Amino acid sequence: MKFNLLASASTLAISGFVALALPGSAHAGLTCTTNSCTMTDDLGSLTPTFRNQAASLQFFTPGAGQTLTSVVITEAANFTQTATITAPASDNGTFEIGLNLTTARGPGAPAGFATITAQSIAINQTYSFGAGGGTANYAKTLSFSQAETATNIASFIGSGSFTLDVSASLATLGNDNGGNLTTSIATLADPTVTITYGFTTSAPTPAPEPASMAILGSALAGLGVLRRRRKA
Numbered sequence: 001m002k003f004n005l006l007a008s009a010s011t012l013a014i015s016g017f018v019a020l021a022l023p024g025s026a027h028a029g030l031t032c033t034t035n036s037c038t039m040t041d042d043l044g045s046l047t048p049t050f051r052n053q054a055a056s057l058q059f060f061t062p063g064a065g066q067t068l069t070s071v072v073i074t075e076a077a078n079f080t081q082t083a084t085i086t087a088p089a090s091d092n093g094t095f096e097i098g099l100n101l102t103t104a105r106g107p108g109a110p111a112g113f114a115t116i117t118a119q120s121i122a123i124n125q126t127y128s129f130g131a132g133g134g135t136a137n138y139a140k141t142l143s144f145s146q147a148e149t150a151t152n153i154a155s156f157i158g159s160g161s162f163t164l165d166v167s168a169s170l171a172t173l174g175n176d177n178g179g180n181l182t183t184s185i186a187t188l189a190d191p192t193v194t195i196t197y198g199f200t201t202s203a204p205t206p207a208p209e210p211a212s213m214a215i216l217g218s219a220l221a222g223l224g225v226l227r228r229r230r231k232a
Contacts, residue, residue, distance in 0.1 A: 029058040029161070030197070040194040043166060048079065048099050048189040051167045054106055055193035059158035062199070070198035071153045075103040075116050075166065076145035078190040079123070085136045086182045087129040093181070098122035098171030099142075099189055106163030112152035113164075119171055120144045127181075156197070166191055 030037035041055040060068055079099045104115040123140045150156065168189055 027058075027061065027063070030060075035200065036196060036198050038194060038196040040192050042190070042192045045188050045190050046168070048187050049169050050189075052106075052165045053167070053191070054163040055103070055166050056161050056163050057193065057195045058161050060156050060197045060199070061159050062157065063201075065202040066199045067202070068153050068157055068197060068199050070196075071150040071156045072147055072196045072198075073103070073113070073116065073150065073164070074145055074147040074194040074196070075101055075118060076192045076194070077101050077120070077143070077168070079120050079142045079144075079187070080139070080190075081123050081125075081141075081185065081187045082139040083125065083137070083183060083185040085125075085127050085138075087127075087133040087135075088180060089133045090129060090131050091133070091181050092128040093126070095125045095127070095183070095185070096122045097185075097187060100169050100171050101189075101191060102167045103193055104165050104167075106165040108162040109164055110150070110152060110155035110162065112155060113150060114148055116146055116148050118144060118146035122171065164193055166193060 027037050030039045032038075037060065039058055041057060043053050043055060046053065057073075060071075062068060077099060081097055083095065085095070099120040100117070101120070102115060102117045105111075105113050120142050121144070123142055125138050125140065127136050129136075168191060170187070
């Protein structure tokens, strides 16, 4: 009987410690690891000239013991072009096309976020036709990204979401040296915006010692009562 009472007291003490030590967290919409949370808003396939497309991102809500240490925002794009070039006679030249992508603050976005402007390396396609002319088809894809580290990380702490405005425009267009060229060009952009929160987590706080001692003391008091009853 003594053993059972002591074991029960120990179990209660340990259970109380674990329950108090487990940290809570609230990172809805974010994918988290031990020291970072991230989310990406993919704006989908768009024509490469658009303005103020809203990328929705999540604020960081610290869990128990968590301290936000860094915020990085990354804009990226896959940029695809397909074309058919036709010449009735001799012709040669180069088609060039590029993409300017800009990410800026949107409604409710934290202050101090600097505008990110990134320009892709232009897609170049050369062509050359002989005296009889001809047709050429091509498809090319370019990917790029650019990141910014926020300096006002405290303003990203909160709940709910905010938006960043993403805009894009064509940087260059094709040129034709011969003048008798016909073309059919289709260009699409697939922009994304990603936010990454870095944080530290402090060691869990143990259960207060007086509470643990009170539980153990109650168990020992119970043992004392049983002893007195047996002696009586």
